Amino acid sequence: MSVLPKPLERLIFAFERLPGIGPKTASRLAFFLLKSPAELSKDLSEALREIKSSITLCSVCFNITDAGREKCEICSSTERDEKLLCVVEEPLDVLALERTDGFMGRYHVLHGVLSPIEGIGPDDIRIRELVDRVKEGKIKEVIVATNPSMEGDATALYIRQQLEPYNIRMTRLARGLPVGGDLEYADQNTLLRALSGRQDL
Numbered sequence: 001m002s003v004l005p006k007p008l009e010r011l012i013f014a015f016e017r018l019p020g021i022g023p024k025t026a027s028r029l030a031f032f033l034l035k036s037p038a039e040l041s042k043d044l045s046e047a048l049r050e051i052k053s054s055i056t057l058c059s060v061c062f063n064i065t066d067a068g069r070e071k072c073e074i075c076s077s078t079e080r081d082e083k084l085l086c087v088v089e090e091p092l093d094v095l096a097l098e099r100t101d102g103f104m105g106r107y108h109v110l111h112g113v114l115s116p117i118e119g120i121g122p123d124d125i126r127i128r129e130l131v132d133r134v135k136e137g138k139i140k141e142v143i144v145a146t147n148p149s150m151e152g153d154a155t156a157l158y159i160r161q162q163l164e165p166y167n168i169r170m171t172r173l174a175r176g177l178p179v180g181g182d183l184e185y186a187d188q189n190t191l192l193r194a195l196s197g198r199q200d201l
């Protein structure tokens, strides 16, 4: 029998399912909310409901955007260079690259990487959509900015093979990013350097 009231137990279990949160942190968060003004719980629950109902994927680059929009802000902007396309694994990587203020092209979000071990093949991520975009003929350079991991490298090579027929420049972010690290955790300077020192793929 649990010593905790059911709603509190439910909240603790829900927190525990989040990445990086163990049972102790989950309990601490739940008790914190219990003690806090009702306002905080209300804000939190509304925000949680909204991320599912009010966010959608851009139909062009597959980055996250407000529901009801067909294109995200970056794809709609006329100030972004449509000849330059940066391919990333996740929406968080777009955020990291945007923070550097050093990239004025557009993005393509794969939503994952190839991983035979986890059974993730080319059809499970947005590679076909990438090839379709390149086929349109406006893109002159594709920067593959997948993470410097085994899967990230394998995905970059696969993309190179798929885009080879289209006669565009293909580059990969320069080394200097921590191997095995995530783009989203790289500091702005490292990321800027990797971007400007990109090498042909």
Ligand SMILES: [Zn+2]
Binding pocket: 058, 059, 060, 061, 062, 063, 071, 072, 073, 074, 075, 076
């Ligand atoms: Zn977009």
